[in-house]
Amino acid sequence: MKRGIARIAGAVALVLMAACGAGNGGNGPADPNAEIDPAQPIVYQNSWAASSLDPHKTRLGADGLFLAMIYDRLVHRDTAGDPIPGLAESWEVDDAGTAVTFHLREGVTFHDGATFDAEAVKLNIARAMEPDSGTAPLLETVESVEVIDPQTVVFHLEIPDGSLILTLSDLPGMMVSPQAFGEDLATKPVGAGRYTLAESDAGARYLLEAYPAYWDPESVGADTFEWQVVADPQTRLNAISSGDANLIQVSTTIVAPARARNDLVVSAQNTLNSHTLNFNRTKSEFDKLEVRQAVLYAMNREEIIAGALDNEAAVASQPFPKGYFAHNAELENLYPHDPQKAKDLLASVGLADGFSFEVLVLNVAQMVREAEIIKAQLAEAGIDMTITPVALADLSAAFNRGEGDAAMNAWAGRGDPSLLLKQYFDAEAPGNPSKSSPDGFDEALTAANSVYETGERGTLLQEVSRILMEDAVYAPIAFFHQGGIASNTVVGYEPYLVGDEFRGVGVAK
């Protein structure tokens, strides 16, 4: 059978040989300090670009990654997710914690030539807070924005809000040229970022061209950056293997084959993105703390990661991974694998014969495999889990409506840790079908958000994680590896803990 195919393909291939001239890149790893040739383009493939090119009106947090190429933000993040200066060179907070003063960079212009100044910040925040703006709930503590002089702007807050700084490193802090307000920003973006959008086929291909007047020319490595949307990981790997792309998004399934090639460089690490099993604490037996804890003790996360994620993930014990300022080291071994303890806990609430529940599972192969492994592990403790696969577009909505007793989903990290905590555990949040929070959660989160200094906030956020995990509100599974696979000619790529930024990425001379 193979010979037949090869013969047909071979015959046609011979005819067409003359016309083809596709070649691979050079051999051997590139010198990391090699000089960049800006004329050579970066061709990057990711499974997603953006649902809208308007940072304030989009409804999807995931759009931030792509939009950060075009729109610059007041605050940037370093590779560990900590805040660093962006369009704001520095900021300070008054003693009450309700006035944050930002000192803006001078000489910054938008792509349409408009000047970036304090007035532009004021107009942008007003726009980001309009009722139809997806960013409005993220800025609800902002009372007003005051222009002191062209380079100084003060955010007046209703209550102290330490999450403001990192929130402004996300969609709400993206600056749009005020001249372009009212234009069709959803398809024709006008920012002050590293790149302008030269061409686009929505959902397929976006051609970005370097903005020559960008304030930090060092961070622009390639004059053109082509962002292609390719959903299938194997197709992305084929593309980079044959030289059609030189940088692709990692997916756990392609890490091992990519490592086996000596012309590719894999940079994968933990990110804030995790796989989780979340309980509806009003359904099945999940109103009981002992039952939730029993599920956590019955799970063997190492086994799940080895069996379903090719070991390209780290055990998750809490909402934030190791290496992030909100990670609480004390929680790492709170729920070791202990089926006997799980049984004892169930017996203590009269469920010695076990119980059953239905879990809605994101219907991607990896996640379903994880669910099957968990099903087998829970069965050892006498728990009968029924798996119902659900499409991405329906999963959250169905779970939040009260369908299923639990949900297995992928959670995406946002710029500030408090955003994730609020999204899933705030009693009022649409993403929390239990409609309640553990005792002490609100107080601890308020305390964490009343300080601005990153280290101190981290300590207080770790306390929030402790409250959540001691109450076993959900079962964290794994922080899966993300990042990029680069061809060995690419220089400067570094994975970020929260959202890759591709600063200074280019092709070696």
Next chain:
Amino acid sequence: MLGMILRRLGMIVPMMVIASFLTFSLVLLIPGDPATRIAGESATPEQVEQVARDLGLDKPFLVQYANFVQGAVTGDLGTSYTYNVPVATMLKERLPVTLSLTMVALLFALLLGIPLGVIAGRYAGRLPDRVATGLTTLGLAVPNFALGLLMIQILAVERGMFPATGYRPMSEGLGEWFIRLVLPGLALSMIVAAEIARQLRASIADTLRQDYMRTATAKGLSAPTKLFKHSMRNALMPVVTVLGMQIAYLLGGTAVIEAVFGISGLGDFAVQAVLGRDLPAIQGIILFAVMVTLVMSLIVDISYGYLNPKVRRS
């Protein structure tokens, strides 16, 4: 002839209305509320309501349908929920991609299918026929995506003879456009080539047995003249029917091949639309597909007239 064309064109309108109504109704069966999805995970109930109002999702079904038809007639198919871009624009962007792929696949199908069919028909029952029939069975049996993956691995990744993925528009150069369509085009063409070869084999074998062929032999015509001038034209009728249907199949059947080869055409658009519950996009794609099928069958009927003068008169 003209009357026939006009009559058939007239038929397209009611067919489109029926198809659009059916798709619009089907959408009601999809679980979940589109407004909740579009509003996003962290949306408040007020924001969900606002989204529903903005998109007219709070109106009764028939009003929504009437609005849709009103827009569709003027070429406005609504805005994609997933990409916030008019569906008509996205169809326009992606049509050339899938059309290119279809054309190249069709070219390969004809280049492979016609010689195979002619050889098999001319030597019906003998060794060349057996070999050709074996190949066509293979072509029908191997799934096109499996063949695609195999060709990517061997010819693109290992040998570097072809690019493995992607599409470049013709405006960037004919060679660049074509070279990227070779592998997906070949993978896609196999089934069609096999269909063409089988139809052609049967009809050539059949025409060669006709009385007029014996007459031609008696007149002393050479074998190639008999085969290509007398047999082929009659034998092509069933092939044209198959071809028309296969073009419609190709335009709609590219989804998997597009995913394998990282080509963002209509097939990829359709898959993304369904996965994302992007209702306006789904409706737009189905309406387009229905139109293509109707137009293709009309073209097939017209080409009958060219190939067979009897049809023209009736």
